[in-house]
Amino acid sequence: MKKINYFIIAVVVIFITSCTNNQVKLNAAGATFPLPYYNLAFSTYKNLNAINISYGGIGSGGGIRSLKDKVVNFAGTDAYLSDKELAEMPSEVLHIPTCMGAVVMAFNLDNIENLNITPSIISDIYHGKISNWNDTAIAAINPNIKLPDLKITPVYRSDGSGTTFVFSDYMTKTSQEWKVDFGHGKSLKWKLGIAAKGNPGVAGVIKQTRGSIGYIGTEYAFAQDIKTAAIQNPRGEFIKATTKSIALAAEGDIRPDTRQMITASTTKGSYPISCFTWIIFYKDLSIACKDQQTQIETLKLLNWMLSDKAQELTLKVNYVPLPPLAIQAGLKILSTAK
């Protein structure tokens, strides 16, 4: 008899404690590229406003799918939705940029700190035409470095990735061969190399494989202490990804709907594979947010993401704050959401 009593008490206690948790919880998922920044921003927001936000880094493609299935309140993506994809969503979807970042070419070579690289070399590496690090093409633009006789292992993403989207967008603009053979998109038909899941997966493989080279978000390269290459921009300059060089890529006008790629910018000193990353959500928030409270909190969060406090946090994780024009466009879009 006693055991039954304890059991009933336990069940009742669990029931009560789970029912009184009225705290609003926001669910989001998407790109792994801005994950370091979102983790910092969302935990800062939690300390300020006691709202729990969970963000699953499942890749841009996963985020878009989750929003389409309405299982998240908003999604993160580095690949903005095309007109066709927008039409396939159940209702109108808005984009706001949250920060700027860069896709870097990270490599693993002993004793080599700096490497210059051009889009045509990158294209040849992924085609298998350049298969060894001491190839004459690479040596020609790196005169002061002794390149080893080591096989090149290109690394790419196995899942649907916004990082792949940004990288392939840049390659399509700068290499005709890439445009014809690979094109641009979140998933491509790669020819050779090895693939891993998510930015962390690719970073891990590069870190552990001598002679490998792959494309990842800046923060992953810094956090894992992986060296990055200086890429030749359309002006012929070899530029590394820094806060300044990334910010230079966003100079100029922003589209009102903020769906803009800023790769291969012709601004002097700009890093050629810079990008915005977006949060996407339904214009009619009630579609993906079940109750009034969640809708209000989601809108509040998104507005906060464009505030100075949130933008300052980007620098802590090696990302770059948005230029004023982008923030203005974002706030304008948020004001139209219901």
Place this chain on the structure above:
Amino acid sequence: MTDKIFKQLLFVLSLIVLFITAGMIYSLVSGSLPALREFGIFHFISSSEWDPKAENYGALPFIVGTLLTSFLALLISLPFSLSIALFTGEYYKNSRFSRIISSFVNLLSGVPSIVYGLWGFYSIRPIIINMGISSNGLGILTSSIVLAIMIIPYASSLSSEFLGMVPANLKEASYSLGSTRLEMIRNVMIPYASSGVTASYILALGRALGETMAVTMLIGNTNNLPSSLIATGNSMASIIANQFGEADGLKLSSLIAIALLLMLITAFINLIGKLIIRRFQ
């Protein structure tokens, strides 16, 4: 009265399991119909194209990857699991030593798949690279080795049980005819326990076929037909794990078709196992 109710309850619960299985098959089939209709079943199974841009999908590389890694894992694990089974079931039967070995082997079976993947990535992979077998250490061979270690407990503990059940009088009859221990094992124990031992290996193979995370981390995730054992490739479970989250439309349907194929292959191998067991009995 309660007897009758209990019987009805058992009946209903069993039916529920049947319905769930039927429902699963139905949703797999209906989800894969768009892809199968678009590509045709035979073309889908034999095509090695996986082109997200041209929306052209084929399952051959993954079927080959799954079957190759699973059977190779079974082959690699055979000497080890058979040895452990004979060790604990015959040579050191009922001794403290064999109980310790069994506990360790059972511990292996409880290790989660992703832990195997992580361990394989940081321990086995450098060994493969240092031995000069492969420059990046990933591929069919590495994943087969780790899979083999994963399935040893399944094969060995069950076979050990069956080998232990061989009646002592049969063994002694063999000894009395002058056979050595090895001859006794070969001519009496293994034929007697063959159906059980086969069943345990089929179980181990089944585990290897469906294994996802360990394979995803070690196989290289490239959508091509593996040209050699050290080449990278992909298995049915790992392509689904990698691409399911963002797949849509025809791609999603192709992935569901691959899941259906995996289910059918596993069922088929279980069926073959049952036939083999029946022949031995």
